[in-house]
Amino acid sequence: MKTTKIGARLFMSIIALFIIFAAAFVIFQQSREKKYKVELLNKKLQDYNERMEETLGYERIKDKTVLSNYVKEHQLPNLRVTLVNMQGKVVFDSQIKDYEKLPSHSNRQEIIEAIQKRSGYDINRTSSTTNKDYFYSATYFKNDSIVIRSALPYDNELTESLKTDRHYLWFALAIFIILTIILNRFVSRLSDNITKLRLFATKADNNESLETEELSQFPDDELGEIAEKIITLYKKLGKTKEEQTILKRQLTQNIAHELKTPVASIQGYLETLHENPDIDPEKKNLFIERSYAQTKRLTALLNDISTLNRMDDAPQEKKFEQYDIRQIIDNVIKETAMPLKEKKMTISHQLPATMPSIGNPSLAYSIFRNLTDNAIAYAGEGKHIDISAKEENGMWHFTFQDNGPGVEPSHLPRLFERFYRIDKGRSRKMGGTGLGLAIVKNAVMLHGGNITVKNVNDESNNTGLVFYFTLPRTK
Secondary structure, eight states: OHHHHHHHHHHHHHHHHHHHHHHHHHHHHHHHHHHHHHHHHHHHHHHHHHHHHHHHHHHHTTOHHHHHHHHHHHOOTTOEEEEEETTSOEEEESSOTTGGGSOOOTTOHHHHHHHHHSEEEEEEEEOTTTOOEEEEEEEEETTTTEEEEEEEEOOHHHHHHHSOOOHHHHHHHHHHHHHHHHHHHHHHHHHHHHHHHHHHHHHHHTTOOSOOGGGTOOOSSHHHHHHHHHHHHHHTTTOOOOOOOOOOOOOOTTHHHHHHHHHHHHHHHHHHHHHOTTOOHHHHHHHHHHHHHHHHHHHHHHHHHHHHHHHHHOGGGOOOEEEEHHHHHHHHHHHTHHHHHHTTOEEEEEOOSOOEEEEOHHHHHHHHHHHHHHHHHHSOTTOEEEEEEEEETTEEEEEEEEOSOOOOGGGGGGTTSTTOOSSHHHHHHTTOOSOHHHHHHHHHHHTTOOEEEEEOOOTTOOOOEEEEEEEEBOO
Protein backbone atom coordinates (compact mmCIF):
# COMPACT_ATOMS: atom_id res chain seq x y z
CA MET A 1 0.00 0.00 0.00
CA LYS A 2 2.79 2.42 0.92
CA THR A 3 4.62 1.64 -2.32
CA THR A 4 1.52 2.45 -4.31
CA LYS A 5 1.17 5.80 -2.54
CA ILE A 6 4.81 6.64 -3.18
CA GLY A 7 4.39 5.77 -6.86
CA ALA A 8 1.22 7.84 -7.11
CA ARG A 9 2.83 10.82 -5.40
CA LEU A 10 5.82 10.55 -7.69
CA PHE A 11 3.55 10.30 -10.72
CA MET A 12 1.49 13.36 -9.73
CA SER A 13 4.56 15.36 -8.74
CA ILE A 14 6.26 14.83 -12.09
CA ILE A 15 3.05 15.58 -14.00
CA ALA A 16 2.57 18.77 -11.96
CA LEU A 17 6.16 19.83 -12.60
CA PHE A 18 5.75 19.21 -16.30
CA ILE A 19 2.54 21.27 -16.40
CA ILE A 20 4.26 24.13 -14.59
CA PHE A 21 7.25 23.88 -16.93
CA ALA A 22 5.01 23.70 -20.01
CA ALA A 23 3.04 26.76 -18.89
CA ALA A 24 6.25 28.69 -18.19
CA PHE A 25 7.64 27.60 -21.55
CA VAL A 26 4.50 28.71 -23.40
CA ILE A 27 4.55 32.13 -21.72
CA PHE A 28 8.26 32.53 -22.33
CA GLN A 29 8.03 31.34 -25.92
CA GLN A 30 5.16 33.69 -26.74
CA SER A 31 6.98 36.64 -25.19
CA ARG A 32 10.26 35.72 -26.87
CA GLU A 33 8.70 35.14 -30.27
CA LYS A 34 6.73 38.38 -30.14
CA LYS A 35 9.83 40.31 -29.09
CA TYR A 36 11.82 38.72 -31.91
CA LYS A 37 9.20 39.58 -34.52
CA VAL A 38 8.86 43.13 -33.21
CA GLU A 39 12.65 43.61 -33.34
CA LEU A 40 12.73 42.12 -36.83
CA LEU A 41 10.02 44.49 -38.04
CA ASN A 42 11.71 47.43 -36.32
CA LYS A 43 15.03 46.54 -37.98
CA LYS A 44 13.30 46.43 -41.35
CA LEU A 45 11.87 49.92 -40.85
CA GLN A 46 15.15 51.20 -39.41
CA ASP A 47 16.93 49.94 -42.53
CA TYR A 48 14.37 51.80 -44.64
CA ASN A 49 15.07 55.01 -42.70
CA GLU A 50 18.83 54.54 -43.04
CA ARG A 51 18.63 53.89 -46.79
CA MET A 52 16.40 56.91 -47.27
CA GLU A 53 18.82 59.24 -45.48
CA GLU A 54 21.85 57.66 -47.16
CA THR A 55 20.30 57.87 -50.64
CA LEU A 56 18.99 61.43 -50.44
CA GLY A 57 21.68 63.00 -48.30
CA TYR A 58 21.53 66.15 -46.21
CA GLU A 59 20.52 68.63 -48.92
CA ARG A 60 17.95 66.59 -50.85
CA ILE A 61 16.18 65.34 -47.72
CA LYS A 62 14.90 68.88 -47.17
CA ASP A 63 13.26 68.95 -50.63
CA LYS A 64 9.60 67.89 -50.25
CA THR A 65 9.26 67.02 -53.94
CA VAL A 66 12.30 64.77 -53.84
CA LEU A 67 10.98 63.19 -50.65
CA SER A 68 7.58 62.48 -52.14
CA ASN A 69 9.08 60.93 -55.26
CA TYR A 70 11.44 58.81 -53.20
CA VAL A 71 8.66 57.49 -50.96
CA LYS A 72 6.49 56.65 -53.98
CA GLU A 73 9.33 54.78 -55.65
CA HIS A 74 10.59 52.93 -52.58
CA GLN A 75 7.49 52.68 -50.42
CA LEU A 76 6.51 49.49 -48.66
CA PRO A 77 2.78 48.61 -48.82
CA ASN A 78 0.77 51.11 -46.72
CA LEU A 79 3.94 52.65 -45.32
CA ARG A 80 3.66 56.11 -43.82
CA VAL A 81 6.82 58.25 -43.68
CA THR A 82 7.12 61.30 -41.44
CA LEU A 83 10.02 63.73 -40.94
CA VAL A 84 10.23 65.59 -37.62
CA ASN A 85 12.76 68.30 -36.74
CA MET A 86 14.44 68.77 -33.36
CA GLN A 87 11.60 71.01 -32.15
CA GLY A 88 9.05 68.26 -32.78
CA LYS A 89 7.56 69.99 -35.83
CA VAL A 90 6.45 67.75 -38.69
CA VAL A 91 8.22 68.89 -41.86
CA PHE A 92 6.95 66.09 -44.09
CA ASP A 93 4.31 63.36 -44.04
CA SER A 94 3.67 61.01 -46.94
CA GLN A 95 -0.05 60.53 -46.11
CA ILE A 96 -1.07 63.88 -44.67
CA LYS A 97 -1.33 66.80 -47.08
CA ASP A 98 -1.59 69.56 -44.47
CA TYR A 99 1.24 68.22 -42.36
CA GLU A 100 2.32 71.77 -41.47
CA LYS A 101 -0.77 71.99 -39.25
CA LEU A 102 0.00 68.82 -37.32
CA PRO A 103 0.71 69.26 -33.59
CA SER A 104 4.19 68.87 -32.16
CA HIS A 105 5.55 65.30 -32.17
CA SER A 106 8.18 65.94 -29.51
CA ASN A 107 6.19 63.91 -26.96
CA ARG A 108 5.93 60.80 -29.12
CA GLN A 109 7.64 57.81 -27.51
CA GLU A 110 9.54 56.75 -30.62
CA ILE A 111 10.71 60.33 -31.27
CA ILE A 112 11.99 60.72 -27.69
CA GLU A 113 13.83 57.39 -27.83
CA ALA A 114 15.32 58.17 -31.25
CA ILE A 115 16.76 61.49 -30.08
CA GLN A 116 18.14 59.89 -26.91
CA LYS A 117 19.36 56.58 -28.34
CA ARG A 118 19.42 57.31 -32.12
CA SER A 119 16.55 54.88 -32.74
CA GLY A 120 13.23 54.08 -31.10
CA TYR A 121 9.91 52.43 -31.74
CA ASP A 122 6.36 52.19 -30.41
CA ILE A 123 4.64 48.86 -30.90
CA ASN A 124 0.98 49.85 -31.06
CA ARG A 125 -0.35 53.40 -30.79
CA THR A 126 -3.34 55.08 -32.30
CA SER A 127 -2.45 58.04 -34.48
CA SER A 128 -4.15 61.24 -33.35
CA THR A 129 -4.07 62.36 -36.99
CA THR A 130 -5.47 59.37 -38.88
CA ASN A 131 -7.14 57.52 -35.96
CA LYS A 132 -5.43 54.34 -37.09
CA ASP A 133 -3.19 52.01 -35.09
CA TYR A 134 0.43 52.03 -36.25
CA PHE A 135 3.75 50.39 -35.56
CA TYR A 136 6.22 53.30 -35.43
CA SER A 137 9.98 53.16 -35.95
CA ALA A 138 12.04 56.35 -35.78
CA THR A 139 15.71 57.09 -36.53
CA TYR A 140 17.57 60.26 -35.52
CA PHE A 141 20.20 61.63 -37.90
CA LYS A 142 22.37 64.08 -36.01
CA ASN A 143 24.09 65.55 -39.07
CA ASP A 144 20.72 66.41 -40.62
CA SER A 145 19.08 67.40 -37.30
CA ILE A 146 16.08 65.38 -38.41
CA VAL A 147 14.13 62.32 -37.27
CA ILE A 148 12.85 60.00 -39.98
CA ARG A 149 9.89 57.96 -38.80
CA SER A 150 8.31 55.13 -40.76
CA ALA A 151 5.08 53.49 -39.69
CA LEU A 152 2.96 50.52 -40.74
CA PRO A 153 -0.76 50.33 -39.95
CA TYR A 154 -2.04 47.46 -37.81
CA ASP A 155 -4.07 45.82 -40.53
CA ASN A 156 -4.77 42.10 -40.78
CA GLU A 157 -1.48 41.43 -42.56
CA LEU A 158 0.68 43.11 -39.90
CA THR A 159 -1.29 41.62 -37.01
CA GLU A 160 -0.94 38.18 -38.53
CA SER A 161 2.80 38.61 -39.04
CA LEU A 162 3.31 39.59 -35.38
CA LYS A 163 1.08 36.84 -34.02
CA THR A 164 2.94 34.09 -32.18
CA ASP A 165 2.94 30.62 -33.65
CA ARG A 166 0.62 28.30 -31.68
CA HIS A 167 1.72 25.03 -33.23
CA TYR A 168 4.03 24.34 -30.32
CA LEU A 169 0.97 24.22 -28.02
CA TRP A 170 -0.25 21.13 -29.81
CA PHE A 171 3.27 19.78 -29.72
CA ALA A 172 3.39 20.31 -25.93
CA LEU A 173 0.03 18.54 -25.55
CA ALA A 174 1.27 15.55 -27.55
CA ILE A 175 4.42 15.40 -25.44
CA PHE A 176 2.29 15.56 -22.29
CA ILE A 177 0.22 12.53 -23.40
CA ILE A 178 3.31 10.55 -24.35
CA LEU A 179 4.98 11.51 -21.06
CA THR A 180 1.95 10.35 -19.09
CA ILE A 181 2.00 6.91 -20.75
CA ILE A 182 5.75 6.46 -20.34
CA LEU A 183 5.70 7.77 -16.79
CA ASN A 184 2.90 5.39 -15.83
CA ARG A 185 4.96 2.42 -17.05
CA PHE A 186 8.01 3.75 -15.30
CA VAL A 187 6.16 4.21 -12.00
CA SER A 188 4.80 0.65 -12.21
CA ARG A 189 8.30 -0.74 -12.68
CA LEU A 190 9.60 1.55 -9.98
CA SER A 191 6.94 0.29 -7.57
CA ASP A 192 8.10 -3.31 -8.09
CA ASN A 193 11.68 -2.31 -7.40
CA ILE A 194 10.70 -0.26 -4.33
CA THR A 195 8.83 -3.29 -2.98
CA LYS A 196 11.99 -5.37 -3.26
CA LEU A 197 14.11 -2.60 -1.81
CA ARG A 198 11.77 -2.36 1.18
CA LEU A 199 12.06 -6.09 1.65
CA PHE A 200 15.83 -5.74 1.53
CA ALA A 201 15.75 -2.93 4.11
CA THR A 202 13.56 -5.00 6.44
CA LYS A 203 15.84 -8.03 6.22
CA ALA A 204 18.97 -5.93 6.65
CA ASP A 205 17.47 -4.21 9.70
CA ASN A 206 16.61 -7.60 11.26
CA ASN A 207 19.99 -9.08 10.29
CA GLU A 208 18.25 -11.68 8.17
CA SER A 209 19.87 -13.35 5.20
CA LEU A 210 19.76 -11.32 2.01
CA GLU A 211 20.25 -14.38 -0.14
CA THR A 212 16.56 -14.99 -0.76
CA GLU A 213 14.65 -15.71 -3.94
CA GLU A 214 12.79 -12.40 -3.73
CA LEU A 215 16.09 -10.51 -3.86
CA SER A 216 17.90 -12.80 -6.28
CA GLN A 217 16.67 -11.12 -9.41
CA PHE A 218 15.38 -7.67 -10.36
CA PRO A 219 13.57 -6.67 -13.54
CA ASP A 220 15.89 -6.66 -16.55
CA ASP A 221 15.76 -2.95 -17.20
CA GLU A 222 17.37 0.29 -16.08
CA LEU A 223 15.24 0.48 -12.94
CA GLY A 224 16.21 -3.04 -11.94
CA GLU A 225 19.84 -2.19 -12.51
CA ILE A 226 19.47 0.91 -10.34
CA ALA A 227 17.83 -1.16 -7.58
CA GLU A 228 20.68 -3.66 -7.62
CA LYS A 229 23.18 -0.83 -7.41
CA ILE A 230 21.30 0.66 -4.46
CA ILE A 231 21.64 -2.63 -2.62
CA THR A 232 25.33 -2.79 -3.52
CA LEU A 233 25.85 0.71 -2.23
CA TYR A 234 23.97 -0.14 0.97
CA LYS A 235 26.30 -3.06 1.61
CA LYS A 236 29.24 -0.69 1.31
CA LEU A 237 27.93 2.00 3.67
CA GLY A 238 30.90 1.54 5.99
CA LYS A 239 33.28 2.70 3.34
CA THR A 240 33.78 6.32 2.42
CA LYS A 241 34.74 7.64 -0.91
CA GLU A 242 36.15 10.94 -1.85
CA GLU A 243 34.62 12.62 -4.84
CA GLN A 244 36.77 14.64 -7.13
CA THR A 245 35.40 17.96 -8.25
CA ILE A 246 36.27 18.88 -11.78
CA LEU A 247 36.47 22.62 -12.16
CA LYS A 248 35.39 23.79 -15.53
CA ARG A 249 36.12 27.20 -16.85
CA GLN A 250 33.02 29.24 -17.54
CA LEU A 251 32.80 30.31 -21.14
CA THR A 252 32.76 34.09 -21.74
CA GLN A 253 29.16 35.36 -21.90
CA ASN A 254 29.42 37.16 -25.24
CA ILE A 255 30.87 34.13 -27.15
CA ALA A 256 27.39 33.54 -28.60
CA HIS A 257 27.17 37.18 -29.59
CA GLU A 258 30.62 37.05 -31.23
CA LEU A 259 29.66 33.94 -33.21
CA LYS A 260 26.26 35.38 -34.05
CA THR A 261 27.66 38.49 -35.72
CA PRO A 262 29.60 36.81 -38.60
CA VAL A 263 26.92 34.14 -39.00
CA ALA A 264 24.24 36.81 -39.36
CA SER A 265 26.36 38.60 -41.97
CA ILE A 266 26.86 35.42 -43.98
CA GLN A 267 23.16 34.61 -43.76
CA GLY A 268 22.24 38.10 -44.92
CA TYR A 269 24.51 37.97 -47.96
CA LEU A 270 23.42 34.46 -48.94
CA GLU A 271 19.77 35.32 -48.46
CA THR A 272 20.17 38.29 -50.78
CA LEU A 273 21.86 36.09 -53.40
CA HIS A 274 19.17 33.43 -52.99
CA GLU A 275 16.28 35.85 -53.38
CA ASN A 276 17.92 37.73 -56.26
CA PRO A 277 19.35 35.17 -58.71
CA ASP A 278 19.78 37.84 -61.41
CA ILE A 279 21.78 40.16 -59.20
CA ASP A 280 24.58 42.17 -60.80
CA PRO A 281 27.69 39.92 -61.14
CA GLU A 282 29.93 42.53 -59.59
CA LYS A 283 27.72 42.84 -56.55
CA LYS A 284 27.35 39.07 -56.40
CA ASN A 285 31.12 38.64 -56.28
CA LEU A 286 31.29 41.33 -53.60
CA PHE A 287 28.76 39.46 -51.43
CA ILE A 288 30.63 36.19 -51.90
CA GLU A 289 33.92 37.84 -50.94
CA ARG A 290 32.34 39.34 -47.83
CA SER A 291 30.83 35.99 -46.87
CA TYR A 292 34.23 34.36 -47.32
CA ALA A 293 35.81 37.04 -45.14
CA GLN A 294 33.27 36.32 -42.42
CA THR A 295 34.01 32.57 -42.60
CA LYS A 296 37.69 33.34 -42.11
CA ARG A 297 36.77 35.46 -39.12
CA LEU A 298 34.72 32.58 -37.71
CA THR A 299 37.65 30.21 -38.20
CA ALA A 300 40.02 32.61 -36.45
CA LEU A 301 37.57 33.05 -33.59
CA LEU A 302 37.10 29.30 -33.11
CA ASN A 303 40.86 28.71 -33.29
CA ASP A 304 41.48 31.37 -30.66
CA ILE A 305 38.77 29.96 -28.40
CA SER A 306 40.26 26.49 -28.82
CA THR A 307 43.72 27.80 -27.93
CA LEU A 308 42.42 29.47 -24.76
CA ASN A 309 40.47 26.35 -23.76
CA ARG A 310 43.55 24.20 -24.11
CA MET A 311 45.57 26.60 -22.00
CA ASP A 312 42.84 26.83 -19.34
CA ASP A 313 41.81 23.19 -19.13
CA ALA A 314 45.08 21.34 -19.57
CA PRO A 315 48.14 23.53 -18.94
CA GLN A 316 50.01 20.49 -17.70
CA GLU A 317 49.87 19.01 -21.18
CA LYS A 318 51.98 21.83 -22.63
CA LYS A 319 55.38 20.32 -23.29
CA PHE A 320 58.24 22.68 -22.48
CA GLU A 321 61.45 22.45 -24.46
CA GLN A 322 64.49 24.53 -25.25
CA TYR A 323 64.16 26.95 -28.15
CA ASP A 324 65.50 30.28 -29.42
CA ILE A 325 63.13 33.23 -28.92
CA ARG A 326 65.12 35.31 -31.41
CA GLN A 327 64.31 32.79 -34.14
CA ILE A 328 60.60 32.99 -33.23
CA ILE A 329 60.66 36.79 -33.48
CA ASP A 330 62.51 36.71 -36.82
CA ASN A 331 59.87 34.35 -38.22
CA VAL A 332 57.05 36.63 -37.06
CA ILE A 333 58.72 39.65 -38.70
CA LYS A 334 59.09 37.76 -41.99
CA GLU A 335 55.46 36.53 -41.94
CA THR A 336 54.07 40.00 -41.23
CA ALA A 337 56.22 41.78 -43.80
CA MET A 338 53.35 42.10 -46.29
CA PRO A 339 50.73 43.59 -43.93
CA LEU A 340 53.43 45.89 -42.52
CA LYS A 341 54.22 47.08 -46.03
CA GLU A 342 50.53 47.64 -46.82
CA LYS A 343 50.21 49.87 -43.74
CA LYS A 344 53.54 51.58 -44.52
CA MET A 345 54.81 50.46 -41.13
CA THR A 346 58.30 49.48 -40.03
CA ILE A 347 59.56 47.17 -37.30
CA SER A 348 62.94 47.06 -35.61
CA HIS A 349 64.51 45.37 -32.61
CA GLN A 350 67.52 45.50 -30.35
CA LEU A 351 67.90 41.82 -29.53
CA PRO A 352 70.84 39.49 -28.88
CA ALA A 353 71.84 37.17 -31.72
CA THR A 354 70.57 34.19 -29.75
CA MET A 355 68.01 34.13 -26.94
CA PRO A 356 67.83 30.62 -25.43
CA SER A 357 64.65 29.91 -23.54
CA ILE A 358 62.67 27.05 -22.07
CA GLY A 359 58.96 26.79 -22.83
CA ASN A 360 56.47 26.05 -25.56
CA PRO A 361 57.57 27.46 -28.96
CA SER A 362 54.01 27.46 -30.30
CA LEU A 363 52.74 29.61 -27.45
CA ALA A 364 55.78 31.88 -27.67
CA TYR A 365 54.96 32.39 -31.35
CA SER A 366 51.37 33.27 -30.40
CA ILE A 367 52.66 35.96 -28.03
CA PHE A 368 54.75 37.85 -30.58
CA ARG A 369 52.38 37.23 -33.51
CA ASN A 370 49.32 38.54 -31.66
CA LEU A 371 51.18 41.60 -30.36
CA THR A 372 52.44 42.36 -33.88
CA ASP A 373 49.01 41.83 -35.47
CA ASN A 374 47.46 44.05 -32.81
CA ALA A 375 49.93 46.87 -33.53
CA ILE A 376 49.41 46.55 -37.30
CA ALA A 377 45.64 46.72 -36.86
CA TYR A 378 45.42 49.65 -34.46
CA ALA A 379 48.66 51.67 -34.36
CA GLY A 380 47.88 53.41 -37.63
CA GLU A 381 49.43 53.89 -41.06
CA GLY A 382 53.09 54.83 -41.22
CA LYS A 383 53.79 53.90 -37.61
CA HIS A 384 56.76 52.02 -36.16
CA ILE A 385 57.11 48.96 -33.93
CA ASP A 386 60.12 48.45 -31.68
CA ILE A 387 61.07 45.28 -29.78
CA SER A 388 63.79 45.14 -27.14
CA ALA A 389 64.84 42.70 -24.41
CA LYS A 390 67.31 42.25 -21.60
CA GLU A 391 68.24 39.29 -19.42
CA GLU A 392 67.76 39.64 -15.68
CA ASN A 393 67.43 37.07 -12.86
CA GLY A 394 66.99 34.14 -15.22
CA MET A 395 64.20 35.85 -17.21
CA TRP A 396 64.02 37.70 -20.52
CA HIS A 397 62.41 41.11 -19.95
CA PHE A 398 60.73 42.25 -23.18
CA THR A 399 59.48 45.65 -24.27
CA PHE A 400 57.11 45.69 -27.25
CA GLN A 401 56.21 49.24 -28.27
CA ASP A 402 54.52 51.14 -31.08
CA ASN A 403 54.17 54.87 -31.68
CA GLY A 404 50.47 54.83 -32.46
CA PRO A 405 47.77 56.87 -30.69
CA GLY A 406 47.64 54.59 -27.63
CA VAL A 407 44.34 54.01 -25.80
CA GLU A 408 42.28 55.82 -23.23
CA PRO A 409 43.64 55.10 -19.72
CA SER A 410 40.27 53.71 -18.63
CA HIS A 411 40.63 50.87 -21.18
CA LEU A 412 44.11 49.74 -20.10
CA PRO A 413 43.04 47.49 -17.17
CA ARG A 414 40.69 45.55 -19.45
CA LEU A 415 42.81 45.07 -22.57
CA PHE A 416 43.61 41.47 -21.67
CA GLU A 417 39.98 40.49 -21.06
CA ARG A 418 38.47 38.06 -23.50
CA PHE A 419 36.35 39.70 -26.20
CA TYR A 420 36.99 43.17 -24.77
CA ARG A 421 37.17 45.76 -27.52
CA ILE A 422 37.72 49.49 -27.29
CA ASP A 423 35.88 50.09 -30.57
CA LYS A 424 33.75 47.04 -31.35
CA GLY A 425 32.69 48.13 -34.81
CA ARG A 426 36.24 49.00 -35.88
CA SER A 427 37.66 45.79 -34.41
CA ARG A 428 35.16 43.56 -36.21
CA LYS A 429 35.72 45.44 -39.48
CA MET A 430 39.43 44.64 -39.19
CA GLY A 431 38.72 40.98 -38.55
CA GLY A 432 39.81 40.90 -34.91
CA THR A 433 38.41 38.21 -32.63
CA GLY A 434 38.91 40.06 -29.36
CA LEU A 435 40.99 37.15 -28.03
CA GLY A 436 44.51 38.00 -29.20
CA LEU A 437 45.66 39.83 -26.07
CA ALA A 438 43.92 37.29 -23.84
CA ILE A 439 45.98 34.57 -25.55
CA VAL A 440 49.11 36.66 -25.04
CA LYS A 441 48.48 37.05 -21.31
CA ASN A 442 47.60 33.36 -20.79
CA ALA A 443 50.67 32.23 -22.73
CA VAL A 444 52.98 34.51 -20.75
CA MET A 445 51.50 33.36 -17.42
CA LEU A 446 51.72 29.71 -18.50
CA HIS A 447 55.47 30.26 -18.88
CA GLY A 448 55.66 31.66 -15.35
CA GLY A 449 56.02 35.26 -16.54
CA ASN A 450 53.93 38.39 -16.13
CA ILE A 451 52.74 41.12 -18.50
CA THR A 452 51.66 44.75 -18.16
CA VAL A 453 50.63 47.45 -20.62
CA LYS A 454 50.64 51.23 -20.52
CA ASN A 455 50.55 54.26 -22.79
CA VAL A 456 53.80 55.89 -23.88
CA ASN A 457 54.08 59.30 -22.29
CA ASP A 458 57.61 60.64 -22.28
CA GLU A 459 59.18 64.08 -22.21
CA SER A 460 59.18 64.30 -26.02
CA ASN A 461 55.36 63.94 -26.08
CA ASN A 462 55.63 60.66 -27.95
CA THR A 463 52.54 58.47 -28.00
CA GLY A 464 51.90 54.78 -28.41
CA LEU A 465 51.26 51.58 -26.52
CA VAL A 466 53.97 49.57 -24.77
CA PHE A 467 53.81 46.01 -23.40
CA TYR A 468 56.24 44.77 -20.75
CA PHE A 469 56.45 41.02 -20.24
CA THR A 470 58.84 38.29 -19.14
CA LEU A 471 59.68 34.80 -20.43
CA PRO A 472 62.04 32.26 -18.86
CA ARG A 473 65.65 31.99 -19.97
CA THR A 474 67.41 28.67 -20.32
CA LYS A 475 69.44 28.01 -17.21
